[in-house]
Amino acid sequence: MNLLCVPIAVEAPxxxxxxxxxxxxAASRGANLVEWRADALAExxxxxxxxxxLVRESPLxxxxxxxxxxxxxxxxxxxxxRVSLLEALGTSGDAPRYLDFEWAAYSRSANLAQKVxxxxxxxxxxxxxxxxxxxxxxxxxxxxxxxxxKIAAIAHEPACAIVKIAWRSRSIRDNLEMFDLLAERPxxxxxxxxxxxxxxxxxxxxxxxxxxSYAALEADLATAEGQPTIEEMxxxxxxxxxxxxxxxxxxxxxxxxxxxxxxxxxxxxxxxxRDAVMVPMPVAPGWEPFKASLAAMLDDRRLSFRxxxxxxxxKEHLVRFVExxxxxxxxxxxxxxxxxxxAVGRDGSLVAANTDAPxxxxxxxxxFGIEPSTLDDGSFRGRRVAVIGAGGAAAAIAAGLxxxxxxxxxxxxxKERAETLAERLRGASDGxxxxxxxxxxxxxxxxxxxFVNATPVGMEGGPEPDxxxxxxxxxxxxxIVVFDTVYTPARTPLLAEAASRGAxxxxxxxxxxxxxxRQQAVFAAxx
Ligand code: NAP
Numbered sequence: 216m217n218l219l220c221v222p223i224a225v226e227a228p229x230x231x232x233x234x235x236x237x238x239x240x241a242a243s244r245g246a247n248l249v250e251w252r253a254d255a256l257a258e259x260x261x262x263x264x265x266x267x268x269l270v271r272e273s274p275l276x277x278x279x280x281x282x283x284x285x286x287x288x289x290x291x292x293x294x295x296x297r298v299s300l301l302e303a304l305g306t307s308g309d310a311p312r313y314l315d316f317e318w319a320a321y322s323r324s325a326n327l328a329q330k331v332x333x334x335x336x337x338x339x340x341x342x343x344x345x346x347x348x349x350x351x352x353x354x355x356x357x358x359x360x361x362x363x364x365k366i367a368a369i370a371h372e373p374a375c376a377i378v379k380i381a382w383r384s385r386s387i388r389d390n391l392e393m394f395d396l397l398a399e400r401p402x403x404x405x406x407x408x409x410x411x412x413x414x415x416x417x418x419x420x421x422x423x424x425x426x427x428s429y430a431a432l433e434a435d436l437a438t439a440e441g442q443p444t445i446e447e448m449x450x451x452x453x454x455x456x457x458x459x460x461x462x463x464x465x466x467x468x469x470x471x472x473x474x475x476x477x478x479x480x481x482x483x484x485x486x487x488x489r490d491a492v493m494v495p496m497p498v499a500p501g502w503e504p505f506k507a508s509l510a511a512m513l514d515d516r517r518l519s520f521r522x523x524x525x526x527x528x529x530k531e532h533l534v535r536f537v538e539x540x541x542x543x544x545x546x547x548x549x550x551x552x553x554x555x556x557x558a559v560g561r562d563g564s565l566v567a568a569n570t571d572a573p574x575x576x577x578x579x580x581x582x583f584g585i586e587p588s589t590l591d592d593g594s595f596r597g598r599r600v601a602v603i604g605a606g607g608a609a610a611a612i613a614a615g616l617x618x619x620x621x622x623x624x625x626x627x628x629x630k631e632r633a634e635t636l637a638e639r640l641r642g643a644s645d646g647x648x649x650x651x652x653x654x655x656x657x658x659x660x661x662x663x664x665x666f667v668n669a670t671p672v673g674m675e676g677g678p679e680p681d682x683x684x685x686x687x688x689x690x691x692x693x694x695i696v697v698f699d700t701v702y703t704p705a706r707t708p709l710l711a712e713a714a715s716r717g718a719x720x721x722x723x724x725x726x727x728x729x730x731x732x733r734q735q736a737v738f739a740a741x742x
Contacts, residue, residue, distance in 0.1 A: 217421035219454060220248035220278065220429050221445055222438040224289075226255040228265040235272050241432050242274045244445045245455075248427065250278040250315070252438055254289035257281040257297050266300075267309040276312040278349065279304065286317050286353040287409075287439060294320050298330045305334025305346055315349040315379065318369045328374075337374035347376035354382040355409065358389060370401040377403045377426050381439070384408030386504070387465075387496045388511045390416040391518065397423035398517060410441045411472060415465075415494040417443060421457040423517070428454070451478050453485060457492055462519045464738070465496035465512065467505075467557075468526035472497075473676050473703045476524045479731045480738075487735075489742065491521065498529060505532040513559065522558040522738050524731070527671065530555055530571075530607030537567040547572055550643035551614045553607035556734045558741035568737045571608060572615035574729035575700070579616060579665060582696030582721040587729075595621035601658050603684045604669030605632040608700055612669050614640055617648035624663070626655045628670075659688035665696040666713075673699065673707035683709040691716040702727045 221241035225234045238249045251269045256262050270277045281297045282288020290297060301314060314335055321328045332340075335348040350369045352359060359365055359382055369378050378400065384390065393406040393416045403426040408416040420428045430445040431437035437444075448454040466476040472495065480493040498508045512520040525533045530553035537544055537557065542565025548554040554567035576595075577587035585594055598621050602613045605627035613623045617640065627633035633652035640650040658666070671677035672684040691697065697713035702723030710720045 216247075217425055217454075218247040218427035219245065219445065219448060220250050220427050221246040221432050222250040222252050222280075222429055222442075223432065223436070224252040224254070224438055225265065225269065228256070228259055228261040230256075231265050231268050234269060235274075237432055237436070239274050241445060244432070245449050246275060246430070246445055248278060248313075249273055249275045250280055250429070251311075252280050252282060252288070254280070254282045257290055257300055258292050262300060263303050263307070266304050267307050270304070270309045270311045278313040278315050279311040280315040282315075283317060283320065286319070286351070287355055294324070294327055298327050302330050302334055305344070310334065310344070310346045312345065313347050313349050313377070315351055318350045318352050318365070318372075321350060321372070322368065332374045335374050336376065339373065348374050349377040349379050349405075350375040351379035351381070353409075356383055357385055358382050358392075366396065367401070375402060377405065379405045381407045381409055383410050383440075384412035384416070387412050387415065387498065387508055389413070390419075391511060391515050394419065394423045394515075394517055397425045400424065408441070409439055411495070411497050413441050414443060415463075415496065417441075418448065418452045418454060418492065418494050419457060419461075419463065421454065422459055422461050422463075424459075451481060452492060452494065453481055456485070456490070458490070460490055460519075462489070462491040462521040464491060464493040464521055465523040466493055466526065467496045467498050467509070467523045467529055469497055469500050469528060470676060471495045471526065473674075474524075474526065475702065475727060476526075476731065479728070480524065480735065483731075483735045487739070493524070496523065500528050502532050502535070505529050506536060509536055509557075513563070520559060522556070522741065524734055525555050525557060527608070528606070530611075533557055533567050537565045540565055542566060545569065547614070550640070551610045552639060552643070553610045555607070555611070555730065556737045558737050560741045564741075566737065566741055568734075569611050570730040570733035570737065571611035571726070572618070574615070574726045574733060575612040575667070575698075576615035576619050577729045578721050578725040579621075579667070579696065579698055581725060582665065582698055582719050590619055592618070593620045595619040598622070598664040599624065599662055600665040600667060601626055601653075601663045602667045602669055603627065603655070603658075605629070605636045606669065609669035610636055610640065612667055612700065613637075613650050614648065616667075617644070617650050622649045624651055624653045624658075626653050626658055628655070630654055655686055656688075658686055659690070661690060663695065665698065668699045668701060668707075668709055671701065673709050674701040675703045677701075681708055683707075683712055685709055685712075691718040693717045693719065695719070696721060698726075699723055700726055
């Protein structure tokens with residue numbers, strides 16, 4: 216079984232009680248191991264007594280680590296001192312189950328290595344010792360140089376029971392190399408990516424036979440960048456259900472940290488009994504990073520990559536990518552020129568679909584007081600709706616409204632983009648869709664029945680979290696529907712302002728839920 220370890224930093228002897236309480240909480244939340252991070256504690260004169268108590272009273276098997284600064288820890292004292300402390304702990308009668316020590320320090324000094332060897336289990340150990348040595352390598356900058364040689368050297372050490380390797384991932388492609396390393400491990404091994412690109416290596420560790428992953432008790436107690444919480448690991452990502460046959464889906468975008476897609480889709484997979492997990496796959500803006508990242512995921516024979524929810528700013532890239540690979544673009548996605556759903560068949564075939572357009576139409580229908588299930592070609596006839604934004608979401612929303620008969624006006628910060636979009640949608644529908652472009656200033660004409668925000672303005676973590684995309688001069692009343700596609704937060708500045716002026720408001724969660732349910736149907740069709 217792949218273990219889940221919760222690291223707990225202990226800075227001073229008077230923190231031992233609190234640390235033990237945290238460990239009990241970690242155990243009750245489902246952790247298998249606790250790592251006592253004694254980096255700061257190690258320099259205290261009372262350190263040995265405190266560490267003995269931590270190990271003795273721990274509700275879970277312990278790893279003891281005094282991590283040096285060069286590898287992401289706080290310890291900047293003398294190596295000989297920390298090894299003496301570990302040696303004293305190991306021979307004290309309160310020896311931990313595991314000791315984590317950096318290979319860099321271990322291999323630098325035969326004397327230090329000998330002392331560490333005294334307290335861990337290995338073929339030449341003469342005492343009865345139960346402590347196993349985790350020899351670790353952390354690179355806070357990027358992939359370590361001579362990585363393969365280093366791993367071979369670590370694994371070659373007779374005292375090494377578990378190889379642990381962590382490096383700052385520069386893109387999601389780094390994870391694939393970690394999975395290869397795990398799959399071909401010479402000894403039990405843990406491999407993880409540091410930073411946001413590395414989250415999938417932590418979640419998918421059990422798929423590739425990893426020894427363990429780390430998770431923080433709470434977000435603010437994380438000991439490494441990108442470390443998820445235990446609740447995210449066991450709840451959102453269903454870590455216990457991840458195994459060799461698990462299919463992998465991504466939420467692809469930039470940023471994806473706030474996305475609700477993993478929570479939605481992982482719950483849906485569980486409900487459907489599908490052995491699958493959706494993990495964040497942040498991909499930097501631009502066609503090249505998108506193309507390279509998706510190609511790597513698809514071409515990796517071990518990953519079982521079966522699809523993705525694709526979001527800002529890659530929806531147009533998805534259409535191009537699937538086109539270039541000879542896949543199928545569903546007709547609506549082809550018309551819109553943007554897709555938010557990628558399904559990968561068992562034979563590697565690709566399907567791109569757009570579930571935003573029908574979902575936006577349903578959300579707007581709720582605002583107009585129309586039952587969504589009754590929507591037909593003419594449901595929005597006679598209604599003028601302004602869509603603010605001209606990106607992938609705006610294209611889908613404008614199409615979704617126009618295909619049910621609305622007159623749509625696209626207004627965007629960069630006006631030419633709005634013009635291009637309007638022209639493209641008219642062309643794609645052979646003139647059937649009434650879509651035109653206008654400047655943001657002209658939205659105050661008083662002639663709209665609805666406004667839609669299809670920009671990230673107002674989004675938490677976005678470019679203007681406190682802003683509203685609607686020009687101040689636009690007057691609102693209870694005959695007007697304001698629909699904000701942003702769903703984090705649920706109550707955006709635009710919605711708060713519109714509601715205070717009496718308009719009917721529709722939040723982004725309506726659309727999100729509808730488009731995600733439709734994505735599940737696309738994933739299921741290619742299962
Ligand atoms: P996109 O393709 O990158 O387009 C972004 C659009 O927003 C562009 O028109 C851009 O204008 C405009 N924009 C960006 N920053 C702006 C700013 N500071 N002020 C004014 N305009 C700005 O992104 P997208 O995929 O269309 O997504 C847009 C939004 O829709 C996102 O916030 C996303 O969360 C939301 N969305 C929600 C759902 C849902 O289910 N609720 C689904 C899809 C999308 P320029 O052309 O001038 O750059």
